[in-house]
Amino acid sequence: MNKIPATAPESPKMPILRVPPPAPAQPGSNRFDMEDIFHALNLGVCVVDDCGKILLWNNWIAKHSNIKEAEALNQQLEKVFTEPVSPAFLAALKNTLTYRLPVVLSTALHRAPLPLYNAHGTQQQTRMYQSITITPIQSQLSESCCLIQITDSSPSIKREKILRSHSEILKKEATTDSLTDICNRRFFDAHYEMAVADAKRRKHSLSVFMVDIDFFKSYNDYYGHMAGDNVIKLVANALKSQLSRATDIVARYGGEEFVLVMPHLPQQVAEQFAEKLRNAVLNLEIPHLKSRPFNQITISIGLYTGIPGNGDSLLNKADVALYQAKLKGRNRYISLPLCETEEYLEQ
Amino acid sequence: MDSPIKKLLIVDDSKVSRMLIRSHILARRPEWIISEAACGEEAIALIDNDLPDYCTMDINMPGISGTDAAERMLSKYPSIKIVIFSANIQETHQERARLLGTILVAKPVTEKSITLALNCFSDSK
Amino acid sequence: MSSLSELHLDALAEVFSIGAGRAALSLSEIVGDEVRISVPSVQIINSEDINSATLSLNNGRFGAVNQHFRGPFNAEAVLLFTEDQALKIVGDMMGSQMSIDELAEFEHEAMCELGNIILNACLSAMADIFSFTLESSLPDYAVASADEILHRLKENSTQPYIMVLHIDLTIEKRHTAGNLVFLLSSASLDNLVSHLDQFLGNIT
Incomplete structure (x- = not known):
């Protein structure tokens, strides 16, 4: 092996520690031990x-x-x-x-x-x-x-940990709807998937509420977009204020559409809750002259309660219910599946 | 009685590497007959005409990988004893060599690594 | 220097592929995943002709890790990564969920280590094969444009030729791939060539 001679000139970048030679002492070099x-x-x-x-x-x-x-x-x-x-x-x-x-x-x-x-x-x-x-x-x-x-x-x-907490703030921003401060669609999709999987595993029911502001387009056209945005905020708040369990969430699903998911409620209790939601918005008493016959902001709700299976999704079923609520005159909820007497009355 | 004259095929895309293996082997087994291939495909084509007893196989080569080439050669001619000779000695390659019933010898080609390969060849008899 | 034959280049390619194998092993132990490093080409290029275009480097920012080493030949080795690739590789190596911005905090030191692993692996392979000993400085890391880095390298070199290696690095399961450029500029590449000749003379 060729060793480099000890006398090889050292580049100044070499970080090699050399103990100073014992003698002869240069002036000042022995000042420190x-x-x-x-x-x-x-x-x-x-x-x-x-x-x-x-x-x-x-x-x-x-x-x-x-x-x-x-x-x-x-x-x-x-x-x-x-x-x-x-x-x-x-x-x-x-x-x-x-x-x-x-x-x-x-x-x-x-x-x-x-x-x-x-x-x-x-x-x-x-x-x-x-x-x-x-x-x-x-x-x-x-x-x-x-x-x-x-x-x-x-x-x-x-510093890295501080940066990480910054990123958690960013993460919150990525999951929150900027207008209403409730969960956004992206967060909802992820949450919904987990809630469905959880309900399937535990064989619990899941209640899905699809909520739509009635005649919102006419409101926007008549009162302007700023006022429209404000209504969306107020409705979002009213819906959110009805929730008390950590397992329940409300998210902005689309323009004037909201969705709520609540696990493990008997259908009857879910229906009572839908009525509470409808009343919460009614009690806001927001004037809406283009909404006949209510003259104020109202919501329609499609509710579906059931144990998620492998077939049609609960979301689609709740959407069907919402459509029926709209057809039946708005400012109401429709709950599916229908119980036997209701089915009888339908026919 | 086995003849001491064995046929060895060296598969490596580097000419220098093939030269190194050849010179180290001939120093120890001067009677062996050595042929060379520069890639897996060439090796597969070659053995149909001239079946070797032993083979050293590089892994990273243009075309199919050495381990894939070794697998194809062994499925057709299970009698060939192959040693994988590679600079890449990560666990996945070691495992692959084991599954092929062979060993992986780390490059560079030195007296020591050639000894490992020769031992592996003679164990098979 | 211009007298490098096909065989010389082949020998160098083999040396660097062994270095790459060693580097891949070290890196795989850190990331716990298969790492593939290959050296598709070794070139000796006239330093006049070296610029970002001839090295197919884009206009982005590059991270450059460099080490000076001494021995039978003295040289400066520089490893170039594009900055975002470098951050991605380090991010994968750290296995954390940190964003690219956060990673910047650790970039300097982690890139020094990544470069150090690859450079040391190549140098140790060279030392093993040619039977000599090299000494090296600790790695430095700088971020600049490719042309700035090349300009500095050329200024420090008195030699008309620079050895250029393109290195491909892939972290298997994470689908991270990077192309690195390894530049070796030496005031005494002739000494390397004589070692190559000696080495080749032993086997031909």
């Missing part, structure tokens, strides 16, 4: 020989590992800790020792390769996030060694 500086460094510094035996162990690493210098020196690095060292770290160390090439272990990809902690003796015992570099160096006795430098990257991890 290198050992003092080494122990005062605010980063972990450790040197191992080509067998992985610890030759240097500074105060920083002693403090964060809770292993004193005297206990660490001449021990194998992977055995000095009571907890395991990550395999990636050991592989990187082995590579550096074999090929004499420097290695970077980033926080992003490795988090906490070594069992180092920020607060020893406290309840909180989570490993410090680290970023590590391993550089080959030569001792003055021409031994091949590795310099391991460790920095605490917890502060940047905290």
Whole structure:
């Protein structure tokens, strides 16, 4: 193997630590004891020989590992800790020792390769996030060694967590309808899918309410879009205020259409709830001169209650019910499936 | 009694790699007859006319992969003993080699890796 | 330098494919998924002719990881990634749900590591095959346009030729693919060629 002569000129970028020659002393060069500086460094510094035996162990690493210098020196690095060292770290160390090439272990990809902690003796015992570099160096006795430098990257991890919470805000924005502040269609679709799967599994019923504002187009044409938007907001609020269980949601389904999903209600109770929704909007008493014969904003509701099967979706069935409610004169709910007496009356 | 003269087919898209394998093998088994193919398709076509006893197979080559080529060769001629010689030694390839009833030897081609291949060849007898 | 034969290039391609295999193994251990790295071509190009167009690089931002190394030949190796590909690769390697913007926080160090893994794997393969030892600086990472990076590389080099490798990297199950460009500029590529000759002389 061709070794590079020790006299090879060093490029200024080489991060190779050289212990200064003992003599002759340059003016000022002996002003500091290198050992003092080494122990005062605010980063972990450790040197191992080509067998992985610890030759240097500074105060920083002693403090964060809770292993004193005297206990660490001449021990194998992977055995000095009571907890395991990550395999990636050991592989990187082995590579550096074999090929004499420097290695970077980033926080992003490795988090906490070594069992180092920020607060020893406290309840909180989570490993410090680290970023590590391993550089080959030569001792003055021409031994091949590795310099391991460790920095605490917890502060940047905290920044990441802040960024993550920002992304949660973004996520909320992605699931909320900007006009009404209730759930949007995208969120509803995802929620509905889960609610159906859950109801199927537990063999519970699911009630789907399709809600549509009556004569909304004429309202918009007569009162203007701004007023129309405001009605949508008020109706959304009125519907939302009727919900009390965590399992129930209301979402804006389309322009002036809303949808509610509520699990595990007997059909009769669901019908009472539909009536409550209709009244909640009626009680807003929003004038609507183009709505005959009510002269105010009303809603029609299509309700379907049942255990989801593999056939036609509950949403489609609720839509059919809504269509019937519109046909029958609006400002009402139609509940499906019809009970026997109602079916009889229908015929 | 088996003849000591064996036929080896080297399949590798790198000429240098084929030269390396050839020179290492001939240093140890000077009597062997060696042929070469630069891709899987060529190897498959070649063995119909001249069936080798052994084969070294690279994985990453233009055309079909070495493991696919090995699988096709073995389904037609199960007597060939194939060793996969590759720079890619991830678990999926090791597993694939095992399923083919062979071993994966890590490149570079050195005395050590050639020894592994030769041991695998002689084990099969 | 212009005397590189087909066989020289083939030998270099083999060296780098072994390096790529090693890098893929290291990366797959980090991502827990199969990683494929291949080196479809090795070229020696006159540095006069090197620009973003000849390297088929677009106008976007590139991440460049570079390491200086010394040994039988001294060189600077630069690995170029397009910035968004780089972020995607790092994102996949981290296996987190973070957005590209959030990833930027970790980009610098993670890209240094990714580049370091690939560069070290190639250098160690070279060292093994040619039986020499190389020393290297720690990796640096910078984001710039391809032409800015190439300009700086050419300024630092006194050699008329630069070795260019195109590297394809795929993380199998996540369908992430990236093309990397590996540039090697050396004041002593002739020394590399003499090692190649020596190596080829041993087997022919």
